[in-house]
Amino acid sequence: MQFEPPIEFDFSNFSLENIQTKYLDFGLVWDNIDVILQATLITISLAFLAELVGIVLGLFLALMKISKSRLLSFPAQIYIDFFRGTPLLVQLIIIYFTTPLIGLRFESLFFAGLVTLSLNGAAYVAEIFRSGIQSIDRGQMEAGRASGLSYGQTMRHIIVPQAFRRTIPPLTNEFVMLIKDTSIISVIGLEELLRAARVIQSETFNGTPLIAAALIYLAICLPLIYFTNTLERRLNRKTA
Amino acid sequence: MKKRNSLMLIALVFALLMGAVACGGGSGGGQGGGESGAEDIKIASDIAYPPFESSKGGEPVGFDIDLMKEIGKRANLKPEFQNVTFDGIIGGLGNNQYDAAISAMTITEDRQEKVxxxxxxxxxxxxxxxxxxxxxxxxxxxxxxTVGVQLGTTGEMKAKEFKEAGDITGEVRTFDTIEDAFSALENGQVDAIINDLAVSQDKANKSDGSLEIVQNIPTGEQYGIAFPKGSDLVEPVNEALTEIKEDGTYEKIYKKWIGTEPKEIP
Known part of the structure; x- marks a missing residue:
């Protein structure tokens, strides 16, 4: 049997100079800065809007799921299982490439991406809210009901506001995932950050645009990651 | 102790992976390569571009594939095709990941700087x-x-030229494969596609009249086989190519895949 190594090293290409010209040629990025900034804006607004829609949808799903009525909790369960249990890429391809077959056509790539990311994000947000709501002491609901508030009023005025505060760190984590997941939308041709970088890379045969894209993702995500870390530490201190 | 255990586990997993890959590679490369003494060469191709390359029952077929096999026969080379995305070919050749690429690739000055x-x-x-x-x-x-194009192709460059000149004002949308672009056109998600004539013609012919070519955009471009810079395969391949063009084999391959006689042989 012939042995073929799964990876080949070609040391003639492995030089400091090559690394510099192929990965760190930032003049090339500067030449295309308008395209990159515009793409970054698309990435940020896509993630931001999808998070907003996802939070609204996710809150309803969470309330449905914890409801005593099977008629409400069962559909929510199915929804959450489907979107958490299947790959985002599969969901995107189904939503964008196959729906025209049944007469539903997305004219805007941005909107197709927004719908997919929102539907997907809502499932994760729902789980975050559900555990947040269930973490509030049962006595609060009982106290609310005893003081004459209805189930809905107690939820709205007492439980959900408290739960929301506790869910900020996991929600921010989810937002970070969402920002990174916007890159998957590039598959359908939306010129967000990853696709813009790949277009420049294919024109210049240079890796720098992708390094630049990675750095931009990092610049957006890292502050959020550190923000949640601090927040979690502070919340822990309060409850301790 | 604990650390050593986990290290050994990683090493074991890695060894298993290597073994699996080596077996896979070995059985693929071993088929009848030895006897003729032909040199195995790794050929990159975006095998989703009929009639030049497509996949039939898992095997690559098409104009480029037949031509490359014919060249292999004459230059004593055994081509082994690797399916890759088009925009990754030039980079892969630059890193010597492949020995050559045949993928309906137009010879351009920009590309000539790299390969x-x-x-x-x-x-x-x-x-x-x-x-x-x-x-x-x-x-x-x-x-x-909206105009659909495939990422990294001369069709993309042409579309962007039109846009810069103001001939078109809408979006130029890039797709990873031409098939994605075609299905977007069929779905009405793009309004037009600018792409290599022979490939789009093939698609239009198979579309039962729903798609049509309305304009030829003459560019005088020509396809070439690409190699890493300084490759010593260029000369034997060129010799074989000249023979193929002269002895009528080229016309046979052309007729088989394009369906007409070639107007002129490059």
């Missing part, structure tokens, strides 16, 4: 393809409609 090309083997032009009921007859009719 070496064989003599041209195909005269190609660009074309405008639309849905038959679109009313678009030429590039001027597109207006602010």
């Amino acid at each position: 070496d090309f064989s003599d041209p083997y195909f005269n190609a032009d660009q074309s405008l393809m639309v849905a038959s009921d679109s009313g678009i007859q030429s590039v001027e009719d597109i207006g602010d409609g």
Whole structure:
């Protein structure tokens, strides 16, 4: 049997100079800065809007799921299982490439991406809210009901506001995932950050645009990651 | 102790992976390579571009594939095709990941800076393809409609030229494969596609009249086989190519895949 190594090293290409010209040629990025900034804006607004829609949808799903009525909790369960249990890429391809077959056509790539990311994000947000709501002491609901508030009023005025505060760190984590997941939308041709970088890379045969894209993702995500870390530490201190 | 255990586990997993890959590679490469003494060469191709390359029952077929096999016979090379995305080919050749690439690739000055090309083997032009009921007859009719292209192709470059010149004002949308672009056109998600004539023609022919080529965009471009810079395969491949062009084999391959006689041989 012939042995073929799964990876080949070609040391003639492995030089400091090559690394510099192929990965760190930032003049090339500067030449295309308008395209990159515009793409970054698309990435940020896509993630931001999808998070907003996802939070609204996710809150309803969470309330449905914890409801005593099977008629409400069962559909929510199915929804959450489907979107958490299947790959985002599969969901995107189904939503964008196959729906025209049944007469539903997305004219805007941005909107197709927004719908997919929102539907997907809502499932994760729902789980975050559900555990947040269930973490509030049962006595609060009982106290609310005893003081004459209805189930809905107690939820709205007492439980959900408290739960929301506790869910900020996991929600921010989810937002970070969402920002990174916007890159998957590039598959359908939306010129967000990853696709813009790949277009420049294919024109210049240079890796720098992708390094630049990675750095931009990092610049957006890292502050959020550190923000949640601090927040979690502070919340822990309060409850301790 | 604990750390050593986990290290050994990682080593074990790695060894298993290596073994699996080695077995896979070995059985693939071992088929009848030895006897003729032909040199195995790794050929990159975006095998989703009929009639030049497509996959039939898992095997690559098409104009480029037949031509490359014919060249292999004459130059004593055994081509082994690797399916890759088009925009990754030039980079992969630069890193010597492949020995050559045949992928309906136009010889351009930009690409020549990165790779070496064989003599041209195909005269190609660009074309405008639309849905038959679109009313678009030429590039001027597109207006602010969306034009689909494949990432990294001369079709993309041409579309961007049109956009810079103001001939079209809408979006130029890039797809990873031409098949994605075609299905977007069929779905009505793009209004037109600018792409290599022979490939779009093939698609239009198979579309039962729903898609049509409305404009030839002559560019005088020619396809070539690409090699890493300084490759010593260029010369034997060129010699074989000249033979193929002269002894009528080229016409046979052309007729088989393009369906007509070649107007002229490059």
